[in-house]
Amino acid sequence: MSRDAAAAIYYEEEWVDDRKEEVKRSEEWMASSNAEREFYRLCAWWELDTRSEPSIAKIIAHPAYREIVALGRAVLPLILVQFQVRPNHWHTALSEITGADPVPADHAGDLAAMAKDWLKWAAENSGTF
Amino acid sequence: MDPVLDKEIPNLDAEFPNLRASNAKRTSEPTPQYNCIAWAAGDTKRKWWPGVGKEAFWPHGVSGKAKVESFIAAYRTKGYSVCADGSFEAGFEKIAIYADGTEPRHAARQVPDRQKWTSKLGNSPDIEHDLADVEGPLYGRPRIFMRRRLPRQTR
Numbered sequence: 204m205s206r207d208a209a210a211a212i213y214y215e216e217e218w219v220d221d222r223k224e225e226v227k228r229s230e231e232w233m234a235s236s237n238a239e240r241e242f243y244r245l246c247a248w249w250e251l252d253t254r255s256e257p258s259i260a261k262i263i264a265h266p267a268y269r270e271i272v273a274l275g276r277a278v279l280p281l282i283l284v285q286f287q288v289r290p291n292h293w294h295t296a297l298s299e300i301t302g303a304d305p306v307p308a309d310h311a312g313d314l315a316a317m318a319k320d321w322l323k324w325a326a327e328n329s330g331t332f
Numbered sequence: 333m334d335p336v337l338d339k340e341i342p343n344l345d346a347e348f349p350n351l352r353a354s355n356a357k358r359t360s361e362p363t364p365q366y367n368c369i370a371w372a373a374g375d376t377k378r379k380w381w382p383g384v385g386k387e388a389f390w391p392h393g394v395s396g397k398a399k400v401e402s403f404i405a406a407y408r409t410k411g412y413s414v415c416a417d418g419s420f421e422a423g424f425e426k427i428a429i430y431a432d433g434t435e436p437r438h439a440a441r442q443v444p445d446r447q448k449w450t451s452k453l454g455n456s457p458d459i460e461h462d463l464a465d466v467e468g469p470l471y472g473r474p475r476i477f478m479r480r481r482l483p484r485q486t487r
Binding site for chain 1: 348365367368370377380381383384385386387389390398435436437438453454455470471
């Protein structure tokens with residue numbers, strides 16, 4: 204094989220690898236975008252269904268909430284933003300997804316304080332998700 | 333004009349079929365910071381509910397089961413004791429624990445000056461109302477009444 208032919212094959216393979224990488228990135232973006240859309244759909248369902256529900260046990264057992272937890276780490280940043288702008292019972296979801304619990308006992312039930320605890324945790328652990 | 337009181341109560345017909353703008357009055361902005369159980373106990377900093385870990389405060393030493401008995405014990409820590417009914421008694425403040433069967437669903441607190449009750453409806457606003465206004469499929473009915481003596485007014 205001539206040197207030029209070998210170089211052509213090399214560059215063709217590189218081109219194919221680049222395209223594969225683009226497709227992979229595109230698929231990841233699509234998956235992430237779908238997770239985001241799904242997250243906000245589930246949030247809306249959960250908030251509407253539980254707006255007057257007194258039992259916090261039932262609020263965090265709601266099927267939409269369970270589906271959000273099942274989305275896993277893909278929606279961690281979205282939950283953290285939501286916790287900050289619309290404080291709600293996100294502590295359980297965050298704990299179940301990350302295995303962490305940065306909330307001190309005396310913040311129990313104080314959603315604003317808990318949101319701050321989780322944002323501090325996120326800033327300190329941003330490399331892990 | 334009061335920017336809070338002039339707003340209408342959100343449409344909650346499905347949850348509270350007895351609730352009418354004519355017999356209930358909105359008294360706050362909506363907030364998720366406290367819930368009905370905390371509001372009845374006079375706590376506006378956090379939510380109260382048993383058995384949900386750090387999602388809610390629950391008094392130390394009180395059973396974490398969502399039973400009427402646990403709620404009675406929780407309000408005892410705030411000085412309340414069980415009484416016969418929700419009638420207005422001079423010098424006392426009362427609370428009503430609503431339940432559906434044995435499952436507690438809501439708590440309301442008397443506003444003695446106005447012979448009304450005050451409730452926090454989930455993440456919706458606080459309202460003043462009559463006892464029956466929030467009865468229904470969501471909260472059940474008032475099952476237990478508790479009272480505590482109001483501090484004497486100093487002149």
